[in-house]
Amino acid sequence: MSSPLAIQLRNVRKSYGSHEVIKGISLDVAPREVVTIIGGSGSGKSTLLRCMNFLEEYDSGEILIDNQLIGYGIRVTGDYHRLPGRIVRDSLRDVCMVFQQFNLWPHLPVIDNVALPLRLVKDIPVAEARERARAQLEHVGLAHKADAWPGQLSGGQQQRVAIARALAMQPRIMLFDEPTSALDPELVGEVLNVIRTLSDEGMTMVIVTHEMGFAAKVSDKVVFLADGLIEEQGPPEQIFAAPQSPRLRQFLNTWRERQN
Amino acid sequence: MFDFSVILPHWPQLLAGLGVCFGVSMAAIVLGFVFGWAICLGSVGPLRALSLACRLYVSFFRGTPLLVQLTLVFYALPALGISLPPLLAAVVALTLNTSAFQGEILRAGFRLLPRGQMEAARDLGLSRWQVLRHIQMPQVFRSMLPALTNETIDIIKNSALVSAVAVTELMRTAQVLASTTYRPIEFFVSAGLLYLLLTLFVARCGRWLESRLRAA
Numbered sequence: 001m002s003s004p005l006a007i008q009l010r011n012v013r014k015s016y017g018s019h020e021v022i023k024g025i026s027l028d029v030a031p032r033e034v035v036t037i038i039g040g041s042g043s044g045k046s047t048l049l050r051c052m053n054f055l056e057e058y059d060s061g062e063i064l065i066d067n068q069l070i071g072y073g074i075r076v077t078g079d080y081h082r083l084p085g086r087i088v089r090d091s092l093r094d095v096c097m098v099f100q101q102f103n104l105w106p107h108l109p110v111i112d113n114v115a116l117p118l119r120l121v122k123d124i125p126v127a128e129a130r131e132r133a134r135a136q137l138e139h140v141g142l143a144h145k146a147d148a149w150p151g152q153l154s155g156g157q158q159q160r161v162a163i164a165r166a167l168a169m170q171p172r173i174m175l176f177d178e179p180t181s182a183l184d185p186e187l188v189g190e191v192l193n194v195i196r197t198l199s200d201e202g203m204t205m206v207i208v209t210h211e212m213g214f215a216a217k218v219s220d221k222v223v224f225l226a227d228g229l230i231e232e233q234g235p236p237e238q239i240f241a242a243p244q245s246p247r248l249r250q251f252l253n254t255w256r257e258r259q260n
Numbered sequence: 261m262f263d264f265s266v267i268l269p270h271w272p273q274l275l276a277g278l279g280v281c282f283g284v285s286m287a288a289i290v291l292g293f294v295f296g297w298a299i300c301l302g303s304v305g306p307l308r309a310l311s312l313a314c315r316l317y318v319s320f321f322r323g324t325p326l327l328v329q330l331t332l333v334f335y336a337l338p339a340l341g342i343s344l345p346p347l348l349a350a351v352v353a354l355t356l357n358t359s360a361f362q363g364e365i366l367r368a369g370f371r372l373l374p375r376g377q378m379e380a381a382r383d384l385g386l387s388r389w390q391v392l393r394h395i396q397m398p399q400v401f402r403s404m405l406p407a408l409t410n411e412t413i414d415i416i417k418n419s420a421l422v423s424a425v426a427v428t429e430l431m432r433t434a435q436v437l438a439s440t441t442y443r444p445i446e447f448f449v450s451a452g453l454l455y456l457l458l459t460l461f462v463a464r465c466g467r468w469l470e471s472r473l474r475a476a
């Protein structure tokens with residue numbers, strides 16, 4: 001029987017040394033759902049997101065993507081054991097991440113930034129990979145920059161290339177870690193527009209963001225993280241208009257003051 | 261007083277010496293580049309013992325005079341039953357030496373790469389080897405090219421030391437001719453000029469390669 005959930009976190013914990021950063025988080029994300037994660041600096045948002053695609057190993061609990069446990073196998077004795085990298089990569093082929101710092105590869109032209117993973121991971125021949133890459137760049141409005149170097153693009157354009165690079169892999173789940181935080185204010189809109197289009201197209205997404213207005217518009221569910229725990233979660237109307245927890249109320253007040 | 265016409269009849273010998281110098285140095289640089297990568301990957305890799313071994317190797321070849329290393333290859337290896345012809349032994353010694361330096365240069369290049377680039381690659385599904393081959397190595401090579409050019413020039417100059425172990429390269433040729441003609445100034449100046457031309461040429465090639473590889 002297949003679970004209707006795209007992502008399922010069960011009591012996930014993660015420490016750096018003796019410093020526990022994620023303190024037991026459970027969270028469900030349904031297919032086509034858009035979940036945004038908000039919270040103060042150091043509350044564990046990035047760490048949680050990075051556990052979902054196993055850039056960080058979690059220490060206990062379970063993370064399931066399409067009902068499959070990520071990163072660990074379970075022996076008949078019930079013990080967990082770390083799976084080899086190849087298997088972990090394979091179980092995460094439907095999940096792609098977009099980073100705050102874009103992380104394009106500066107030694108490759110834009111088109112090859114998008115085409116390289118297609119060639120290497122999906123074994124698509126060069127010409128066809130480039131073809132697909134071009135189509136994907138078109139999707140984010142950057143077909144005319146295909147032959148430019150990443151360093152020649154604005155931050156907003158670089159981030160759209162990074163999104164195109166992820167989309168080319170045809171993921172069913174996209175993770176965004178503050179995709180607009182490194183951008184000049186006037187470039188934020190173009191990136192948010194692309195993300196909004198994805199949500200209209202039914203992409204399952206988990207987005208860490210400080211753009212509360214955007215979160216309110218695009219989210220099905222908003223999760224407020226504080227000190228490595230979910231302090232409150234709910235539909236955006238509730239989280240932004242009728243927050244229950246005092247910490248969330250204070251977080252939103254601080255944010256509103258900063259806006260003025 | 262100085263009469264450079266004395267070198268004229270000996271040009272072919274000097275040029276042959278230059279050829280040997282260039283050949284030995286280039287062989288060492290190219291082989292050392294391959295071993296240098298191995299040493300670099302070994303020392304940044306996850307295997308503790310291998311990493312330690314690579315670091316020890318680097319410390320030894322960086323921390324002892326080349327002449328000592330040459331002597332070891334020439335006299336210690338035969339004692340172990342491995343005897344190499346002088347030319348080959350010279351290449352081996354220079355290779356061992358430069359691979360330590362090139363390994364260190366490449367390792368520094370690795371540390372300069374922002375981690376996020378590798379994370380993005382892993383996230384998109386590239387294997388460790390693919391990340392290394394397609395993301396890290398080309399960028400490390402590119403950013404370290406000026407340092408590698410310097411190392412090539414160093415090796416050309418250091419190759420003069422192999423004259424000490426009976427390889428007739430440029431320095432040795434100049435020494436022999438200087439003592440048979442009693443004209444040391446003329447021959448050593450000529451040898452110096454030839455070294456200078458060679459290193460200028462190498463520097464030129466390095467800059468050409470840099471500009472070809474530079475992303476706009």
Ligand SMILES: Nc1ncnc2c1ncn2[C@@H]1O[C@H](COP(=O)(O)OP(=O)(O)OP(=O)(O)O)[C@@H](O)[C@H]1O
Nearest residue numbers: 016019021039040041042043044045046047048178
């Ligand atoms: N690699 C690491 N090693 C040690 N501690 C880390 C590491 N990465 C994060 N931390 C710590 O874990 C905590 C949570 O960090 P995280 O980056 O997840 O926070 P965040 O909510 O994303 O913050 P921000 O809004 O500033 O991005 C912080 O206290 C941070 O210092």
Ligand SMILES: [Mg+2]
Nearest residue numbers: 045046047178
């Ligand atoms: Mg963060």
